[in-house]
Amino acid sequence: MTAILCNWLNNELKLSKTIDIINFSSVFSNGYLIGETLSKYKQQDDLDQFSLQNTIEGRLNNFTRLEPSLHKLGLQFDTNTARDIMTEKHGAATNLMYELFVVLNGKTWKSRPAVQDNNQMSVTQSRLSHIENRIYNEHMNLLIPRNLTQSPTNTSKYFREKQIEKEKIAFKERFLAEEHIKMETKKQQEILHEQSRQLRLQQSEALAKLKTSDNYIYKRLVHPPALPVSNIFLKRKQLEIQEAMNDINQFDKKLESAAVSLDIDTKDIIKFSGDTYIADITKRLAEDRLSREDLEKRRRKVLVSQQQAQDLIWLAYRDKVLVNRILRQSQQEKKIVVQLLQTRQQKNIIMKNRMFQERQYQDRREKDFLDALNKEAELLRLAKEEYADQVLKDIRFHEKVKAEYKAEKYRIHYEICFEILLQILDIVCKICDYRAISSSLLPQKLMREWRALFIKGKPLYAKSEIKDVTESQEENLRIEEAKQVLLDEEDFKDYKNTEHDWLLEPDKPKPRHNPVVGHIVNRLLTLLYPPPPPPEIPVFPEFSIRVCLLGKAYSGKTFCAEKLAEEYNLKILNIDELVKNAIQTFHDNEEAASKANKPFRFLIKSASCIDKLEGKNELVSISRSKTIMPSEITLPPPIEIPKKVKEVTSSSKIELLASTLKLDDAAILRNIYVNTQASLGSKVIMHFEKGQPIPEIVLIEIITEAIRCVKEETGWILDGFPVTYCQTRTLEKALTGIGDDDDDEERRTKDFEKMQNVSQLLPNPHLDVPPAKKVSGIDVVILHNISDDLCLQRAAGQYISEKSKEHFHMLHNPPTFGQATGIAEREKVIPLISKSFDEENAQNRLMIFSNYWPKMEKWFSSLGNLHVVDASQDRDVVYEDIKSIIDEFLQRVKKRRNVHSYGC
Secondary structure (H helix, E strand, C coil), X not given: CHHHHHHHHHHHHCCCCCCCCCCHHHHCCCCHHHHHHHHHCCCCCCHHHCCCCCCHHHHHHHHHHHHXXXXXXXXXXXXXXXXXXXXXXXXXHHHHHHHHHHHHHCCCHHHHHHHHHHHHHHHHHHHHHHHHHHHHHHHHHHHCCCCCCCCHHHHHHHHHHHHHHHHHHHHHHHHHHHHHHHHHHHHHHHHHHHHHHHHHHHHHHHHHHHHHCCCHHHHHHCCCCCCCCCHHHHHHHHHHHHHHHHHHHHHHXXXXXXXXXXXXXXXXXXXXXXXXXXXXXXXXXXHHHHHHHHHHHHHHHHHHHHHHHHHHHHHHHHHHXXXXXXXXXXXXXXXXXXXXXXXXXXXXXXXXXXXHHHHHHHHHHHHHHHHHHHHHHHHHHHHHHHHHHHHHHHHHHHHHHHHHHHHHHHHHHHHHXXXXXXXXHHHHHHHHXXXXXXXXXXXXXXXXXXXHHHHHCCCCCCCCCCCCHHHHHHHHHHHHHHHHHHHHHHHHHHHHHCCHHHCCCCCCCCCCCCHHHHHHHHHHHHHHCCCCCCCCCCCCCCCCEEEEEEECCCCCHHHHHHHXXXXXXXXXXCHHHHHHHHHHHHHHHHHHHHHCCCCCCEEECCCCCCCCECCECCCCCCCCCEEECHHHCCCCCCCCXXXXXXXXXXXXXXXXXXXXXXXXXXXXXXHHHHCHHHHHHHHHHHHHHCCCCCCHHHHHHHHXXXXXXXXXXXXXXEECCCCCHHHHHHHHHHHHCCCCCCCCHHHHHHHHHHHHCCCCCCCCCCCCCCCCCCCCCCCEEEEEECCHHHHHHHHCCEEEECCCCCEEECCXXXXXXXXXXXXXXXXXXXXXXXXXXXHHHHHHHHHHHHHHHHHHHHHHHHHCCEEEEECCCCHXXXXXXXXXXXXXXXXXXXXXXXXXXXXX
């Protein structure tokens, strides 16, 4: 068919491209040649608007223009057909061109416009008739209201179908019953035939035995009157008689049914035609039965006499056979001896062949084992080379990242220094301008003002970088106001300290403060602006020791934490595990609430959330038209307070919330507020769903809740947390209440003065001493000091077993022999592929720790609880160093307690 199409397109139509069987689908994929084919028959007038480019836009343009022309020809063409042709699907273009070949060559196209007009008229008439029928049906529906859900025609049709269905079912049941009867009859006939066959076989066997015996001649000499009739013959005759009687009965029944249908008296017919015949048959059968019985008795007597004679002959024959067998036994024994010798020789040959085969098997196994050993050694060598290359690649990448970080840091410092240098040049230019204009030295006060502005980073010149004049003026105005405020503060400081312009004369003494006026002024300030209450100190159970293990990734923190927890009965607090537990707790509570048919989301009816009143966690108002999850409610940390106060506070909260929400079941609210762990889990899930990282305050809440769950008189270990400086300060504040500015003595004193609302002119004569520095909430902070290169070496080359999930390392804990290939029934290991052990994650963790550790080191050093161990040693040696540090701390604590007890 394709060859015919190619001949038609190339020779008759002479298209612009030569078409063959190979490129048939590709040349028609853009649709241009199809349009050219139609234009040859004057069915496509816009061939000049077709595109020759083999692009998506060109194909869509061509097939869009082809669609109406193909529809006019009566061809099936839709988007699926166009897509198949454009994608060069096998057979799509061939089928379309074959249809075009049939349609275009089967019609005369000179009268095509008339045909088109007739087609258009027929289409228009069909549309008008459809509209006319629809209008008539709607009109008839309005004129004839229908009170029934179904028309009589549909009702009769429905019952007629039900009747036909029931008739089919009844016919099927009758057919199955008849088939079942036929099958049973057939089975009975087969059983009877099988029994008759078995009887015939037994008879033939008995006859064969008689023929082979010696008394067969004697039997032939006896001339019995007739052979005995066997029982099977009698049964066969009885069956034939019974079948004949059944046929007669069936014939009578059919005759009666026919007589009833024809209204003929069957009694006369039966009496006239059958009674005499049946009586004769019955009489004849009775006579035959009596004669057969007599004959059977005579034959039985003859057979008994023959059987007795045969038994005597058989006894004589058996004695003869026994004698012959005894004579043949010696010959058979000789033959058996020869056969045994042959069997022994064959057995020896088989044993030799088996030994040779086993030797070949052993050689093959040894060769396979040697090949496996060579393969194991080669794989280990390749793994070591790959490990060395990976470590070198990671180290180079880390050096590149460090260099980029240093360059970025240098750029920032350079920009800061450049900005300072520009400000110095501004001061120099200001001084030069002043001296050029005034021809005198710069006043000291003006120099002090410029110096103060320079220290605070305020520009001396107005900025002109903003294009908008209004914004530029507003920005300059704000800068001038800030500069004026700064200068006013400097003037007030000079006045307060009696310096510079306010310097007293040398002969006059410095005025003293009036303590009475200072007391009155500070008392008034205290009454007008009462100081805020001191921050609440979180309360935790008494712990034996509080340890924090810090260090870079892959420095051995987890191993040491597990050993310490086993040695000192401590609980390990890992932030990843705690976050997983919080999420799982939230899911468990949500499932339990859904099973109990209790709402886990509840409606609230006010615009605000939970506020604090007078330092107590009181509920003020809640949203009245918003659905709030429990994770959106910020729960305060639990504080140990007296039982009565706790009961009153909790009951008042629940009553207030219940009255606000107008809920009857206060137990639901109590469960929601108590389950802090589920609330934290919901916060984590909420941030995960938004694609945001977990906030540090949520991580600290999870850690503090886990610390509160630790048993009293035990201890805990923080494994690899905190990571950043902000987490360190927040965790310390959550554990001890130390604020963000407590490391700086000067700033702490200023905050204390601000907190006490002290007058700036008259000091308070009864000013208390600033509070002393508090003790850290972590007893021992141990840093695993290790180089970045060693961390990268430990990060690479990790393997895991397929079934037991045991971890191995190419350098520190290599796999045992055979685990690389799985020989000798060893469990095979595979490279560990995990997001927490990939190259990018390790690099990020190292850079984060390197960036934040200097500030963290300064913070822990100020608290005096930092200890550094060399983590590049063996992990057992590192554990012993950490253990000695903890033992030393426990001894100090024990001595301190003993001294305290003796002092008491």
